[in-house]
Amino acid sequence: MRLFARKAFIRTLPPPPGRRAITTLSTVDEYKQLRIYKNKTTFDLLFNYAFNKACQYDLFLNNVERMYNTSRFILGNKATSAMIRITVARIFTAGDSLASLQEVSQSLNSKGIGIMIDYCSEALPGMENMEQFFDHNAEYFIKSCEVAATDRGNSVAIKVSGLLPLSGLKRVNELQNSLDSLLGAVFDSNNQTTLQKIAQEFKRRQITFTETDLKSYVEKIIGRELANFSSEISLIEMKSNLFAWYIDGHELNRHPIHQQLVKFTESEIQEFKKLERRLESIFTSALENDIKIMVDAEQTYLQNAIDAFTQQYQNKFNKERLFIFNTIQNYLKSSKKRIEYEIERSRHLDVPFGLKLVRGAYMREEGKLANEKKYENPIHNSYNDTENNYHENILKLLRSMTSKDEILIASHNERTVIMSEEFLESPEARPFHKQNVTYAQLYGLADQITHKLLNQGYKICKYVPFGEMEIMIPYLLRRANETKDMLGSVHIQAQLIKHELRHRLH
Numbered sequence: 001m002r003l004f005a006r007k008a009f010i011r012t013l014p015p016p017p018g019r020r021a022i023t024t025l026s027t028v029d030e031y032k033q034l035r036i037y038k039n040k041t042t043f044d045l046l047f048n049y050a051f052n053k054a055c056q057y058d059l060f061l062n063n064v065e066r067m068y069n070t071s072r073f074i075l076g077n078k079a080t081s082a083m084i085r086i087t088v089a090r091i092f093t094a095g096d097s098l099a100s101l102q103e104v105s106q107s108l109n110s111k112g113i114g115i116m117i118d119y120c121s122e123a124l125p126g127m128e129n130m131e132q133f134f135d136h137n138a139e140y141f142i143k144s145c146e147v148a149a150t151d152r153g154n155s156v157a158i159k160v161s162g163l164l165p166l167s168g169l170k171r172v173n174e175l176q177n178s179l180d181s182l183l184g185a186v187f188d189s190n191n192q193t194t195l196q197k198i199a200q201e202f203k204r205r206q207i208t209f210t211e212t213d214l215k216s217y218v219e220k221i222i223g224r225e226l227a228n229f230s231s232e233i234s235l236i237e238m239k240s241n242l243f244a245w246y247i248d249g250h251e252l253n254r255h256p257i258h259q260q261l262v263k264f265t266e267s268e269i270q271e272f273k274k275l276e277r278r279l280e281s282i283f284t285s286a287l288e289n290d291i292k293i294m295v296d297a298e299q300t301y302l303q304n305a306i307d308a309f310t311q312q313y314q315n316k317f318n319k320e321r322l323f324i325f326n327t328i329q330n331y332l333k334s335s336k337k338r339i340e341y342e343i344e345r346s347r348h349l350d351v352p353f354g355l356k357l358v359r360g361a362y363m364r365e366e367g368k369l370a371n372e373k374k375y376e377n378p379i380h381n382s383y384n385d386t387e388n389n390y391h392e393n394i395l396k397l398l399r400s401m402t403s404k405d406e407i408l409i410a411s412h413n414e415r416t417v418i419m420s421e422e423f424l425e426s427p428e429a430r431p432f433h434k435q436n437v438t439y440a441q442l443y444g445l446a447d448q449i450t451h452k453l454l455n456q457g458y459k460i461c462k463y464v465p466f467g468e469m470e471i472m473i474p475y476l477l478r479r480a481n482e483t484k485d486m487l488g489s490v491h492i493q494a495q496l497i498k499h500e501l502r503h504r505l506h
Helices: 027-034 042-054 066-075 077-085 088-092 100-112 131-148 166-187 195-204 213-220 236-241 256-262 266-289 300-317 333-348 363-373 381-400 414-424 447-455 469-482 485-503
Strands: 114-119 155-158 292-295 324-329 354-359 406-410 437-442 459-466
Touching: 027 414, 027 485, 042 088, 042 485, 066 469, 077 088, 088 469, 100 114, 100 131, 100 292, 114 131, 131 155, 131 266, 155 266, 166 195, 166 236, 166 256, 166 266, 166 300, 195 213, 195 256, 213 236, 236 333, 266 292, 266 300, 266 406, 300 324, 324 333, 333 381, 354 381, 381 406, 381 414, 406 414, 414 437, 414 447, 437 447, 447 459, 447 485
Parallel strands: 114 155, 114 459, 155 292, 292 324, 324 354, 354 406, 406 437, 437 459
Antiparallel strands: none
16 A cells, blocks of 8 residues: 555646646655654654554454453453553543643644644533533633643634534524525525515515514624615625524524524523633633634534534634634535635625635544435545545635635645645745645644645644543544544554664664
């Protein structure tokens, strides 16, 4: 499997003007010259080598969770966690304390590598109504902001599902989908509508209203007055400001029409207010500590709700300084339209876009749900389809960027890195492009790509999980099971570790 020495299968998009298409990947020998593991201890190298070799076998990867559960049964939780803490966790995480997180942060920062801190905690089945759990998560997201404050290249990733019961997120997601459906029913092929058309659809849906109420409702959403019921309204001005739940006690939450469209219970409303308090405290801490927040993408049955909250806080904070990023999973068939919408929304609202681009982390779960519930799988049909879509989305954003916009490209795929580098080094790139693009890889994976980009002068960071072992390990096991393809780089890493060990012997 000499992935980095082959080129026959590589598919490249048309090169930017003035540049030839790059169709070759770095060889292992080229990576060896970087000596990326020269600062590792021999013990760490030996263990890393053994583990990287094991990760090349499906038999090991397919049974990691079973081995973990067996160890818990035989040795108990404490002994198993202790064993993992001094082995696997040393490779892929920053451990289970803020002190160990700070050590990893300082180590990476000293090399010119940023850190994206991921406090591992997300809502799981059976975790409903756990207010203390959600407050604890918010507290640690804030503490993560304080650790990250040591370097402007650092950031903190947060999961909204770790701050609100799943039932609340699912409810907002369902209603956000319903509002999108409403827009689809009233806008024509030119993305235009009128109050008259909206009134007709409301009558069909048995929404009671007066003409005065309807006019005020739509005007509050679009932020401008309408002359009459025939005045044209564009889709972008409605869609970019229509949310199931509005933050900051917005008057639209109390509007009689909106209350008919969403019908939240009092307990749901109280949960949303608690979520606002938690998010506000996290974003305020990030602003004070001058670091960025990356709101992680999650499953499609939650994503519209996550987007609705994130976009409102981006509208609120990002005009002054771009620091709240949303995430787009490029294995989704809908991601191309989502990219187009994010660009259009940014220009309409005059708010710069900040986007983290990832391949996606819930492929097997999404496929299983689609199969069980008999709807089209939202994931692209093949890895190549996902890769091509990812590349097209990156180029779309790069070509649409202004000096105020920023993107983060998270990828272990060197073809993706080369494709984006090709644009950044072309005449088509503007002076701000290289400064406004950051690359990211998971801590302990694709180290050769990280160091290659660093040597070439690009902004780079590592996505570093940390947290309590009993929460973090099952979390990492699920992610490993969902994203086995990303472990392909361990083959290269094993060779580079072996080279470093031989170098020390001589």
